[in-house]
Amino acid sequence: MLITGGAQQALDLVGRVLIEPGDTVAVEEPGYPPARLLFRSLGARVAGVPVDAEGIDVRAIPGSARIVYVTPSHQFPLGTPMSLARRAALLAWAERRRAVVIEDDYDSEFRFGERPLEPLQSLDRAGRVVYVGSFSKILLPMLRLGFLVAPASLGPALRAARRLSDWHGEVPTQAALARFIDEGLLARHIRRATREYAARHALVAEALAADDRLLPVPSTAGLHLCARLAPDVSVRPAPELAVERLEAYCGDAPAQAGLVLGYGAITKDAIPDGLRLLRSRMSAAPEPANPLP
Numbered sequence: 266m267l268i269t270g271g272a273q274q275a276l277d278l279v280g281r282v283l284i285e286p287g288d289t290v291a292v293e294e295p296g297y298p299p300a301r302l303l304f305r306s307l308g309a310r311v312a313g314v315p316v317d318a319e320g321i322d323v324r325a326i327p328g329s330a331r332i333v334y335v336t337p338s339h340q341f342p343l344g345t346p347m348s349l350a351r352r353a354a355l356l357a358w359a360e361r362r363r364a365v366v367i368e369d370d371y372d373s374e375f376r377f378g379e380r381p382l383e384p385l386q387s388l389d390r391a392g393r394v395v396y397v398g399s400f401s402k403i404l405l406p407m408l409r410l411g412f413l414v415a416p417a418s419l420g421p422a423l424r425a426a427r428r429l430s431d432w433h434g435e436v437p438t439q440a441a442l443a444r445f446i447d448e449g450l451l452a453r454h455i456r457r458a459t460r461e462y463a464a465r466h467a468l469v470a471e472a473l474a475a476d477d478r479l480l481p482v483p484s485t486a487g488l489h490l491c492a493r494l495a496p497d498v499s500v501r502p503a504p505e506l507a508v509e510r511l512e513a514y515c516g517d518a519p520a521q522a523g524l525v526l527g528y529g530a531i532t533k534d535a536i537p538d539g540l541r542l543l544r545s546r547m548s549a550a551p552e553p554a555n556p557l558p
């Protein structure tokens with residue numbers, strides 16, 4: 266295990282160690298732009314692979330891919346978990362192709378429903394998975410703290426890459442966090458924050474489900490919800506409307522129309538006004554086609 270400056274440094278270290286210029290790295294489509302941009306900056310050819318209701322479409326991963334980057338516990342940005350069958354298929358694929366799977370588990374702590382599925386890292390029997398975690402969602406992105414758990418064979422190269430890039434990060438912050446964890450304060454914070462985020466999640470999820478211009482993507486974890494726009498529905502931007510568009514997470518594939526609504530940084534009381542504003546900026550749903558006589 267290595268402590269890193271956020272998930273981003275973990276991805277950077279794995280990329281530096283494993284990517285040769287021209288290698289193919291497969292990423293989810295839609296997916297997390299900072300990962301895609303990082304792999305590209307290291308000389309990789311980045312291939313977007315479609316995601317369906319069960320997760321990444323394993324059959325669509327290019328045979329040339331040496332690395333696959335996925336967000337199984339809460340697909341980013343759609344929010345769906347990767348099914349157990351898909352996890353097994355992805356691991357079998359990685360073993361067959363001798364590829365590496367990077368599992369980015371960036372916000373699995375906040376769950377509002379069923380028990381989480383086993384991470385790929387615990388299901389992996391062939392040493393193909395690098396697990397990446399972050400404290401950005403559970404605590405603060407400005408802490409720049411994350412970690413990776415890699416197969417032992419990658420340990421020396423990853424430690425060498427870490428030394429080359431910044432030696433060891435900020436030890437005082439790491440020591441403070443270690444104490445916070447040891448004293449049980451992180452677990453308490455997660456319990457309390459989960460209650461608060463569950464209430465915000467419920468408010469946003471109910472509003473999305475009640476609007477026939479939106480097709481919410483089912484999700485019971487994390488700090489955002491995603492909804493596709495019904496055909497021909499559009500949203501007029503407004504300076505005070507801080508929702509992300511799903512298009513922003515689509516790489517080279519055709520853009521998908523939808524919204525990504527974060528509730529990590531908005532109070533419960535402010536959510537109804539925000540949703541009212543959103544509704545007022547959305548065009549009307551198209552009239553249903555005339556029924557046949």
Ligand SMILES: Cc1ncc(COP(=O)(O)O)c(C=O)c1O
Pocket residue numbers: 270271272273274297336341369371398399400401406410411
């Ligand atoms: C998919 C994904 N991975 C990782 C992170 C966290 O990255 P970092 O730890 O570098 O702040 C985020 C934060 O938004 C994310 O959405």
